[in-house]
Amino acid sequence: MDFNKILANRRSTRFYKSDAVPEEDVKQMLNNAVQSPTARNTQPWAFKAIQDVDIIKGISDESKKYLLSLIDGENSPFFSYKERFEDPDYSLFHNAPLLVIVYATNPDISAAMDCSMAAYTIMLNATNLNLASCWIGLSTPYLKTKDAVNRFALPSVEYVPIAPLAIGYPKFPIDKLPAAEKKPPIIL
Numbered sequence: 001m002d003f004n005k006i007l008a009n010r011r012s013t014r015f016y017k018s019d020a021v022p023e024e025d026v027k028q029m030l031n032n033a034v035q036s037p038t039a040r041n042t043q044p045w046a047f048k049a050i051q052d053v054d055i056i057k058g059i060s061d062e063s064k065k066y067l068l069s070l071i072d073g074e075n076s077p078f079f080s081y082k083e084r085f086e087d088p089d090y091s092l093f094h095n096a097p098l099l100v101i102v103y104a105t106n107p108d109i110s111a112a113m114d115c116s117m118a119a120y121t122i123m124l125n126a127t128n129l130n131l132a133s134c135w136i137g138l139s140t141p142y143l144k145t146k147d148a149v150n151r152f153a154l155p156s157v158e159y160v161p162i163a164p165l166a167i168g169y170p171k172f173p174i175d176k177l178p179a180a181e182k183k184p185p186i187i188l
C-alpha cells in the first residue's frame with residue numbers, strides 16, 4: 001500500500017468483524033515491530049498476542065470492573081465513562097478478535113517510548129495488511145494488576161504493559177467512517 005494511504009487509513013477503529021487474524025499476519029506484525037528504533041538500541045520490549053476471544057472478553061470485563069472501582073465521584077478521570085463500564089455488552093476492545101500487548105521489559109520512561117514506537121509500527125503494519133487497530137489505553141490500569149497477571153496468565157508484573165492494541169478486520173470500509181479531525185502542524 002502507498003505510504004500516504006497507510007497513514008490516512010490508519011484510523012482508530014471501533015467496529016470489527018469476528019474473523020480471526022491469520023497467524024502469519026500476527027508474526028509479520030511482531031517481526032516488523034522490532035525494526036522500530038530504540039534508545040541506545042536497547043529493544044526493551046516483549047509482546048503478547050491473544051486470539052482467544054473469551055480471554056479478551058474476560059480482560060475487558062475485569063478492566064471495566066477495575067475502572068469502576070477507581071471512580072470516586074464526578075471529578076474522577078473515568079467518570080464520563082461510567083455508563084459504558086456498567087454496560088455488560090460494552091467491549092473495551094471493541095470486540096476485536098486479536099489483542100496485542102506491547103510490554104516494556106523495564107519501568108524506565110525511555111522503554112515506554114520505545115514500546116510506543118513498536119506499537120505504531122504494528123498499527124501501520126496492520127493497515128498495510130487491510131487490518132484495523134486501536135490502542136486501548138483504558139485497559140492499561142487493570143493489565144498492570146497482579147489479578148490480571150494471575151487470572152489471565154499474563155506476563156509477570158516485571159513486564160510493564162504499555163500498548164494494548166485491538167486488531168482485526170474493520171466491520172465497515174475504513175474510508176466510510178469519519179476520520180478524527182487533525183489540526184495542521186504548529187510550525188515554530
Ligand SMILES: Cc1cc2nc3c(=O)[nH]c(=O)nc-3n(C[C@H](O)[C@H](O)[C@H](O)COP(=O)(O)O)c2cc1C
Binds near residue numbers: 138139179180
Ligand atoms: C495512548 C493512547 C490511548 C488510547 N486509548 C484508547 C482507548 O482506551 N479506547 C479507544 O477507543 N481509543 C483509544 N485511543 C485512540 C484515540 O482515541 C485516537 O487515536 C484518537 O481519537 C485519534 O484518532 P485516530 O487514531 O483515528 O487518528 C488511544 C490512543 C492512544 C495513542
